[in-house]
Amino acid sequence: MATLDRSAAEALDAADPIAFLRDRFALPDDLVYLDGNSLGARPVSAERRLAAAVRDEWGTGLIRSWNDAGWYTEPDRIAAGLAPLLGADADEVVVADSTSVNLFKLLVAGARLRPGRSAIVACEADFPTDLYIARAAAELLGLELRTVPGPDAVPAALDAGVAVLALCHVDFRSGAIADAAGLTAAAHAAGVLALWDLSHSTGALDVDLHGWGADLAVGCGYKYLNGGPGAPAYAVAARKHHAGLRTPLPGWFSHADPFAFDPGYTPAPGARRLACGTPPVLSLLGLAEGVASLQGATPEQLAAKARGLTALFVDLVDRYCQEVEIASPRDARRRGGQVALRHPWAYPLVQALAARGVIGDFRSPDLARFGFAPAYIRYVDVVAAVEILRAVLDGDDLSRPEFAVRQAVT
Template sequence: MTMTLDQAQALDAADPLAFARARFRLPDGVIYLDGNSLGALPAATPGALAEVAERQWGDDLITSWNRHGWIDAPGRVAALLAPIVGAAPDELLFADSTSVTLFKLLAAAVQARPGRSVILSEDGNFPTDLHVAQGLARLVPSLTLKTVPAGNVASAIDGDTAVVMLTHVDYRGGAVHDMASVNSAAHAAGALTLWDLSHSAGALALDLAGSGCDLAVGCGYKYLNGGPGAPAFLFVAKPLQEQLHSPLSGWMGHAEPFAFEPAHRPAAGIARFLTGTPPILALAALEAGLATFDGIAMADLEAKSRALSQVFISEVEARCGGEVRLASPAARGSHVAFAHPHAYAVMQALIARGVIGDVRAPDLLRFGFAPLYNRFAEIWRAAEILGDILATREWDQPRFHQRAKVT
């Protein structure tokens, strides 16, 4: 054991972000370590949803598009994201799902690099990213998806690379790509970069502008606390916006949607990447989710993420070192994975004891640390409970081996 509960509580008492926990509604008796998959419910969200549903939709009906600014919601909500990811407000939008926004930006990037035939990615990228690229390659016969091991990406970029598509923080062990160096290697070869920031935005201090990113997407429902199925964000660096064309050109990305012109004329700037009618209820929840970052310095957030995961790793290794193997590198995002041959059953036993994480095939126990609401004392306690479950083999009961659809 490397720390006492008193010491963990002292870290909470000294935590400059401790006040943010009150911005969330977390059930008593639960230690929630899955904010990297679905952010916790912000305390303000139910009220925000009720306001939009009952007063705006209910009372003001369709006039709300103008009266309550529904029509501007994708950009207005995205402006709240700007300081969180280090971009300008007019470089961001919320629209569609992560997979769909990825398709849009990937196709736009490929089209902007005619004569180049390769989308370059890594073997272990998140499956939907690879699936989207495979789908695009089927549509465009001259295009291929080339994947290489994570460490070989920079050296695989060449004059045939149209776009380098990577997930910044790996969804399994949390390994982080060096964004700035991949961007500069890609630019030196004339290629574009497209980052999936699903496991980074809202957990790490990002500087999309300063690190030379061209394009990015990411989930709204993880660390951004937008709620299940929240719209995704997309980022297009300012100088590229007029050069790129969305393949899903729709009326909301038209220069004048209500001119009802038959021919598509893209809007100026980032708005051209919209396709259809924005999901107003989902955007209301997302707006409340992003408000949980008000007044938060991202450097403090990243420092706390680091400290939480370090405490967890030390405690788990001290208590269960022989039973689990750390599967996360030192350069990692805000989640940590430990391998165990019966990871699924172990996680079900943890959940039954009120510690919620998740599992990634084949054998990873995954624990996410959301610095806005996780506390050092609960991290400490989670490690203690894991140690107990492993020592007693509490996980080895038939009920914990029954697999559900979502892991």
């Protein structure tokens, strides 16, 4: 690859207004980690925080740590740190459970805010858990699940019979961004609530729930929020819906006063009414460090850097690796923080790259997917990744039998 590319990338890194974030992450020197859209990098601070929590707060403080170490109020602090990345207010955000569980709670609660309507609309191309959950919620409520092939087909599926539209903001395969403001407006024009899955957005894109007018949202804590494997997820409900919002899983942590041990149920104020049971404290602390590691960067800055990184990657792949096809939108404004490359040998390609220190992932049947987490990926990493991609394509790695062996997690 031309020396020119490397020096141009160095200049882009030098001018990057959020370059300071990278030092907050513990990344191996010899790795180009392009999978932060699946599992974010570890914040440096997480090791110390979790070690202290295990050793002192759990080991010595024991039950007292719920008060003394602030475990009980940790979800509220995380929600306050997360809210600006969502374009929401802190009391509209709750940190709890998994994305799948939060989606179920919000689909049911949302549909109940629109009594008399008979359908939920979801998208077939969305992450499968979203479809499974939407189907189950629809079955439970006796509603029809109306599916569309992609976001472009959504407006035609919206009418006065639809209660909730549930959509992923970013296509998990191609990285294509749906028009959240436009589709939310289309939903509202038909009296439909708009629920966004922001798993591939928050921490990488300019999410603006207030600006979009969105009603409800969910998303993962372990991707661009860097909360660690299996970190808790979040759920968001616009303030105008709080009064009527009833979770179908009203565990005691969703009660206004859990320690009143009241046999009667009074929901907590705000989005906290969407919590359920005791939070997984150690995972919660990982998420606290993950969200803290993004402080100081705005969603606009994160999105601009993601666009810059993916644009450089697309440009270099176009120039130097013409045997792979770009399977993501070419317009950077329509692309999330990831780029998918289509290649008939995509699985061995991902394995061969990993063996040479470039980590991406594989999505069946023929996509090699690369995430460019704007908080810690540098422009020079993009150049290095394409150099190694070129080397893999030039060698005989793709036919090596060990790279054809499918692992459980791809």
